[in-house]
Amino acid sequence: MCEIQIWINRQEFEYDIYTLVRAFYPQVHTVVHHIGDPQDGEVPGDGQIFVRAWCEEQKVCVGYRRDGQPGIYREAAMDTHRDRKETKSRLKQLLYRVLEEATGQTLVWGNLTGIRPVKLAAAFLEEGMDAAQARARMEEKYYLDRSKSDLCVEIALREKEILQGFDPKEGYSLYVGIPFCPSICMYCSFSSYPLDKWKKRVDAYVDALCKEIRAVGPMVQGRKLHTIYIGGGTPTTLEPGQMDKVLSCLEENLPFSDLREFTAEAGRPDSITREKLEVFRAHKITRLSVNPQTMEQRTLDLIGRRHTVEDVLEAYQIVREMGFDNVNMDLIVGLPGEGIREVGHTLSKIRKLAPDSLTVHSLAIKRAARLRLFSEEHREISFENSCQIMGMAERYARTMGLVPYYLYRQKNMAGDLENVGYAKVGKACLYNILMMEEKQTILSVGAGGSSKFVEKDGKTVTRVENVKDVTHYLDRLDEMIERKKKGMEVWV
Numbered sequence: 001m002c003e004i005q006i007w008i009n010r011q012e013f014e015y016d017i018y019t020l021v022r023a024f025y026p027q028v029h030t031v032v033h034h035i036g037d038p039q040d041g042e043v044p045g046d047g048q049i050f051v052r053a054w055c056e057e058q059k060v061c062v063g064y065r066r067d068g069q070p071g072i073y074r075e076a077a078m079d080t081h082r083d084r085k086e087t088k089s090r091l092k093q094l095l096y097r098v099l100e101e102a103t104g105q106t107l108v109w110g111n112l113t114g115i116r117p118v119k120l121a122a123a124f125l126e127e128g129m130d131a132a133q134a135r136a137r138m139e140e141k142y143y144l145d146r147s148k149s150d151l152c153v154e155i156a157l158r159e160k161e162i163l164q165g166f167d168p169k170e171g172y173s174l175y176v177g178i179p180f181c182p183s184i185c186m187y188c189s190f191s192s193y194p195l196d197k198w199k200k201r202v203d204a205y206v207d208a209l210c211k212e213i214r215a216v217g218p219m220v221q222g223r224k225l226h227t228i229y230i231g232g233g234t235p236t237t238l239e240p241g242q243m244d245k246v247l248s249c250l251e252e253n254l255p256f257s258d259l260r261e262f263t264a265e266a267g268r269p270d271s272i273t274r275e276k277l278e279v280f281r282a283h284k285i286t287r288l289s290v291n292p293q294t295m296e297q298r299t300l301d302l303i304g305r306r307h308t309v310e311d312v313l314e315a316y317q318i319v320r321e322m323g324f325d326n327v328n329m330d331l332i333v334g335l336p337g338e339g340i341r342e343v344g345h346t347l348s349k350i351r352k353l354a355p356d357s358l359t360v361h362s363l364a365i366k367r368a369a370r371l372r373l374f375s376e377e378h379r380e381i382s383f384e385n386s387c388q389i390m391g392m393a394e395r396y397a398r399t400m401g402l403v404p405y406y407l408y409r410q411k412n413m414a415g416d417l418e419n420v421g422y423a424k425v426g427k428a429c430l431y432n433i434l435m436m437e438e439k440q441t442i443l444s445v446g447a448g449g450s451s452k453f454v455e456k457d458g459k460t461v462t463r464v465e466n467v468k469d470v471t472h473y474l475d476r477l478d479e480m481i482e483r484k485k486k487g488m489e490v491w492v
């Protein structure tokens with residue numbers, strides 16, 4: 001098979017229709033047409049599939065045709081101009097059923113195409129449903145597999161418990177971006193810059209970041225700062241003096257009295273030193289993330305991490321020796337050449353370390369140009385993820401005393417699965433929940449930072465982006481500050 005052609009007539013549903021078709025046919029070249037109709041004469045050629053997802057005045061309809069097979073057609077009566085949300089929902093339900101029939105496959109995430117499925121479960125619970133009813137509704141409306149409806153409802157309930165006695169609307173969180181890394185990983189889809197090439201500009205970046213933090217101070221006067229997350233990139237690429245400058249600037253310009261959590265990513269073990277960790281300690285950082293991604297040396301070399309498994313063990317030991325009692329580890333499932341055996345090996349090593357939380361990511365292939373190129377050039381190397389592997393990761397996490405507390409999906413994830421954060425009770429990352437479930441405003445400083453102004457209980461979210469490119473960020477800092485001020489007006 002080599003091509004799918006999709007015809008739609010409501011452009012606003014393109015993302016959902018395209019994403020759902022791709023979930024059934026992940027490897028197939030797909031073209032979307034906004035006008036025209038293949039039913040008028042044109043027939044699919046050899047290796048072609050035609051999908052038509054259409055809205056008429058009083059009905060939604062979906063057609064499927066493939067060379068040499070009988071076509072499938074379904075329609076559902078409804079006023080397609082009255083309720084946009086319901087129209088989209090009906091169209092996706094029909095499309096899912098048609099593709100299920102055509103392929104003989106079911107998808108564990110059903111017809112869900114969004115990145116926040118837990119938010120849907122939480123909304124059902126909010127409406128007064130109990131856990132069983134919310135699960136049943138997820139399955140009936142979105143065709144979720146029981147394993148995923150269970151997971152969503154469990155996480156929604158846990159998030160509710162974690163947030164009890166605390167009103168996110170009273171405050172905000174802050175994300176601080178440090179966009180430099182010791183080397184660029186093959187799968188990277190962030191804007192990150194190799195430290196060796198950018199070393200001379202890091203001081204300028206730190207100064208610009210401090211200027212932006214100083215500008216944010218007066219904007220948030222009278223509001224409570226609940227969490228800070230220093231991410232990137234790799235924050236520990238900063239030298240101790242540079243990190244001290246950023247952290248001191250935060251303390252001097254923002255109110256810390258209501259701060260509940262202060263996270264720093266020490267993602268790359270090859271960038272962690274005692275001196276840097278001492279700076280973190282001095283500035284009361286409460287949560288650290290040390291990210292192996294895999295404990296297979298062959299894979300680490302292949303993906304360009306440029307550190308060893310021993311580096312991970314050593315960094316983790318130093319972090320614990322220095323008294324950090326909330327340490328997360330990230331790992332990625334679906335890395336090149338890794339299957340259930342390799343992921344099992346990584347998990348068994350991580351279990352021995354006993355981190356306080358573990359975040360399991362499914363590799364997002366299409367978002368990283370270098371990885372895509374690599375996968376095209378090395379077709380003999382597999383990129384494998386499956387419910388079986390994710391299920392194994394979940395079992396490992398639970399035997400480590402970690403329970404799922406947040407979940408999100410991304411575009412083009414290996415196996416069309418999910419990312420899940422597991423944590424010991426009392427060690428969940430509040431920032432991750434607040435950000436992912438859009439519970440409160442997140443201000444972002446630094447290159448590539450995306451501030452999200454949240455209103456009406458997450459129903460309205462206005463994004464204000466900083467430029468991603470470091471040079472542009474340095475040159476256009478005043479413009480970034482102005483943008484943020486305007487965003488603040490919306491939030492007020």
Ligand code: SF4
Nearest residue numbers: 181184185188192233
């Ligand atoms: S450490 Fe993270 S941000 Fe840095 S290059 Fe690797 S994936 Fe990208």
